[in-house]
Amino acid sequence: MSESENIDNLVAKHPNKKIVVIQGLGFVGAVMSLICANAIKTEYLVIGVDLPDEKNKEKINSINNGIFPIEASDPKIDKFFQTSRAKNNFYATYDEYAYQLADVIIVDVNLDVDKKSNSDGRILSYNVDLNGFKKAIKTIAGNCKEDVLIVVETTVPPGTCSKVIKPILEQELKERGLSSDKFKLGHSYERVMPGPNYIDSIQNFYRVYSGINNESADETEKFLKTIISVDEYPLTRLTNTNSTEYAKVLENSYRAMNISFATEWSRFAEEANVNMYEVVDAIRMRPTHSNLMYPGIGVGGYCLTKDPLLASWAKQNHFDSDLGLEKSEQGVITNDMMPLFAFEYMMKAFALSSLTDKSILILGVSYRSNVADTRFSPVEKFYNFCMNNGANVHLHDPYVKYWEEIDLIIDSNLEKCLDDNFDLLVLATSHSDYTHSDILISKLMQKDDLMIYDTVGLLSNSEIDLLKSRHKIKILGRGDI
């Protein structure tokens, strides 16, 4: 039986349901599929489509065989997936035929920034290549119904819906002899947060949306109301698609820039013998300053590391501005340098000239606490600096079993890792396995003369007081202990 026959058979079993096709089954699309298959206000048949390469075929087979391809600490992921299995209303495929049947198509493909950096992590240049994204839209345009609703969730350079996607749809539909003014095109970005609230970060959170015209915005709104708890988290309609596209990159740029600001002050705190954690806690009591950031080892993940660059690129390329967004670009540049700062501070603070013959245990490799996500993790750069400096590095993470970016199996037995011999312990991710961990502290108290380097402010004051009786402790963003 051909794949299109498979799809037809599935559709025949759900005669009265609207068909939602999700383009892209990554960190957003896969979970968005679950949300749609478990829609609050209606019943959809959901088909997830991704490209027919080896990796994606594996993912597609995994979904159809009952194994959700993303590991997540959120128990709702499994619950939603099992419900969709029971209802048989979520199917994955690489066959473009699915787009022909879709009432709604959700675009969740990636749009990357290509950064060129030197070995320090400093960005030398960057580029945004829209070709892959345009190809994905052309695939939709070459197959979709003329009156389809397309909702773009991908973070795109502002201007993309009106200047790139709309013209492609109009042209392809015309070429197919169809009406080119009946499709509805909306933009509504997600605020997905992999981790313990993965599902809720879509289903139970605020959302902004827009359309290329009023009807598109209306249809987008109607659709979002079926999958999101809008009574508790009301939707906000913005004037045009530029505005929602702009909003998404603005909010991530704001966050990236605030982190880069904290970096600068973190260096100052170390020099002035100030405990920046203590200071930030004190300042955060002011409601106007509640979002001030702690110091840290760096910024990772897919969004904050690129969105300010997407925005700056769009300003110059979609709106012909002479100037980019300098402060926002500088934010990313500074953040990308944080692992180097963290490494250099360690060498200086412990008066180390080389790491040859030194054993280092690094706890945590993901970029965020309590998730398995290692995309652009700052720990990767930090690890490379240690390795290049001759260290013998051992890595532990309770969530990441295999570190794809550097092709390494990661140890998940904390007790065993701590029993081994090492000279230097680096706390790199504040997983809850490490915070207030009796095992961690008691194992460390059985050793002598370690160097302990906390890059994320994970240790509590009482833990520090205990540990400093036996070990040397340094904390990023903090003066002498």
Place this chain on the structure above:
Amino acid sequence: MSESENIDNLVAKHPNKKIVVIQGLGFVGAVMSLICANAIKTEYLVIGVDLPDEKNKEKINSINNGIFPIEASDPKIDKFFQTSRAKNNFYATYDEYAYQLADVIIVDVNLDVDKKSNSDGRILSYNVDLNGFKKAIKTIAGNCKEDVLIVVETTVPPGTCSKVIKPILEQELKERGLSSDKFKLGHSYERVMPGPNYIDSIQNFYRVYSGINNESADETEKFLKTIISVDEYPLTRLTNTNSTEYAKVLENSYRAMNISFATEWSRFAEEANVNMYEVVDAIRMRPTHSNLMYPGIGVGGYCLTKDPLLASWAKQNHFDSDLGLEKSEQGVITNDMMPLFAFEYMMKAFALSSLTDKSILILGVSYRSNVADTRFSPVEKFYNFCMNNGANVHLHDPYVKYWEEIDLIIDSNLEKCLDDNFDLLVLATSHSDYTHSDILISKLMQKDDLMIYDTVGLLSNSEIDLLKSRHKIKILGRGDI
């Protein structure tokens, strides 16, 4: 009768009260005096001291004659002043003799940054001269009791209490033959906000404090507990005086930098036909992004325009760092350029090549809504750009009767101002007299073909819809209307 006899007589009338002397009777010291004279938990005799120059003598006489020298919209100011008059426990003087009697001395003198800028507003260089501040501390040290408690409220470069003030006190006390280790020195910065909550911004708000040693921190805490509602707004003790000094400049730098970030995105919004107000409102629904700023005409006031520079100076001069705080400095530089951006946007948006023969009415000259404070108001630069471009400018403000910085009487009759002929209306401060003002809108609707330029997002959507039927409207940080 000599001034010192006056003081002695007053003290004799309050035999069992501790004496609090406030050094500096400016925007902070004058109101801090009222707070102490109306202390919550005890009764103090308060003596305010300032320098014996003409301006300060006038201020001192004004206080002693029953007229509080700062105009404020907060009704508590008058209430607190009248109570202190009735109790006869607040006296102002230029006589240093007061310091000899003090149990507690609060330092509220200014510490300025000297900026050199070009005519565009761009900072070319800046300097911090500690000499005036050191002199003030020497005056205290030459007169105070050896066991006095000194609480510094002035925003100082981090490191000042331990590296500058403490050595001066020790040396002077030694030279006076007194013990040099009995004084208590604390630092606890204010978060004063002139305006309708002037008193509450001190008495009912969070506070951070520290001391040069434990006893100093303890005594500072005890004192603060007598004047601040600590049950509702608990105090936070930080490890050392560097930390509180650092906290103050950090919080203001954070604010300044967030404003400068909004500036950059404001330019982008104008180019991309985005309404940044609408976008910021949508993003602020996220608790992590609630402090994102609106666009505006610029930053004024005494603190945000200099504190990041104080910090950067301290990093290099008190802690011998090779690097300043580049991002924080850039924030001030950008903010100082905002009036120029606002002016250039106006010229471009209305396609004006010159303002010769143009009449402009500017509403609002203070830097903040609903206050009379014009210190470093961005409207000053904007006004100068208009004047230098040949415009005939008329100014209105409901709070500022006399604009000290440019020696000008300001009109306070809004109706009359609006009846006059003008070509261009500039909304420069969002005083509540202008927001949702029936007079403003109805007067404007009686005119034709005005240019209306809202630099602070003061007009509501419905007001804009009404006005645009008769006038051309441009709004900073917003695309076409």
